[in-house]
Amino acid sequence: MYEFHPYFTHDGSVGLYSPEFNDIYHSTTGALTEAYEKFVYPSNIDYLIQSKQEIKVLDICYGIGYNTKSFLNYIFEKFSKKIYPYTKHYAPIHTNKNNKSTNNYSPIYTDKNNENNRVNIDSIYANNNSTTAEDEKNNGAIYSNNVFPKVSVTALDNDENLFYLSPFIKTGEKNFRKFNIDIPCDKVQKYLADSQKSEIIKIDDLINYYIYSQIIKKSPEIYQNSEIVEILNTKNLSSFFDQNIRGISKIYQNWKTNYSPLESFICYLHNIYYHHVSLSYKKGLKGSIFDNIYFDFKCEDARKSIQESSDIYNLIFLDAFTPSKCPCLWSFEFFKLLFDHLEQDGMILTYSSSASVRSAMIEAGFYIGNIFCQRENKFIGTVAVKNKSLIKYPLSEFDLGLLKTRAGIFYRDENLTAQNEAIIAARNLEVKNSTRQSSSEYKKLYHASS
């Protein structure tokens, strides 16, 4: 029987405990907060929105999808604040007094002679070589001076049940404390008792609907999966699932009995995009953003999926279990593989600051830097880039010295097929036989001399 142990974290989002690893999947402060602070905010996302026509994201270790959802939610919120109705002929007004374009796309100027103060989009594009009205139709909605970029997310995880459950997971809950369940994990209890709380963030429902529709499209057999059905119907777990999306899923299941799979799928999509999306005008506007978002997923070992792909990404989120538990996704060879799949101005983001991970990244050819968290005023992870100028918080002299100690000996996985246990055993042996200084010795000497 599949074990699924959810609990509410400090920001009201659901965290998971893994009995297999006796570890938690999500951070102390909150699953969503972590996703924003470690993956979305430091990702240079605003620059990407301004400068790219397509943003390609690889989410390694998707789990229940917080990193992908937060990334999409950020873009979603950003655009929905500024987005205006777009029809074939008219665009909204943006007065640009200085007549300056801040990016590749031409701004849209107010046409005072035009009735209703609206601008004919075809005339704008007639004078604009970089983007045509046809492009606009294909590429998306208008945000300030920008065209909404195409966003493609590829999500990888080897646990298919988590994928299928991910759209059902509640992503923000005000009264979450009363739902805590008793699980045998001291860490979780400690975190829940901690007085520090974070702000409640909520992912827009439409993102869950969208991900759900993409999962169904690719894996309609989700409803034959008895484990999923059982988990979704377990009474004491229901507080962790969004009732709206469960309702949609039930409607879809019932349709299945009356229509062919294709007919029911069309009905299903209709329901999502036309009923829910048109619930309000605001939501309707947000819904149009999905025309430019592509979500694909693979339920298998991430090493295999990436080796078989030729895609190059702007952003790679690496959210594997800690290196000492899942070294196969932190090895030198794995980072070499990621190097080949990252754009020249792309970025890998991870919560890990481990010396072994950082030295593997450097050995694979990356420049590395810290991820800084303003809320906590401390470094909370690592970025790896090919273009050094993207590093905002370089490593300190102390951090660099640490990489040369035994702690900086990296994991190896020559053929990218080894088991975690074998990778750990090989590194332990290398550490044991190493003549390098130990990290504790290094720290003592460093602090004594400074």
Ligand SMILES: C[S@@+](CC[C@H](N)C(=O)[O-])C[C@H]1O[C@@H](n2cnc3c(N)ncnc32)[C@H](O)[C@@H]1O
């Ligand atoms: C810390 S959790 C990730 C949490 C996730 N980002 C989220 O938002 O829920 C680590 C994930 O790594 C996955 N995993 C472990 N080994 C893997 C592998 N070799 N390939 C792909 N995924 C793996 C687990 O199934 C688990 O979901």
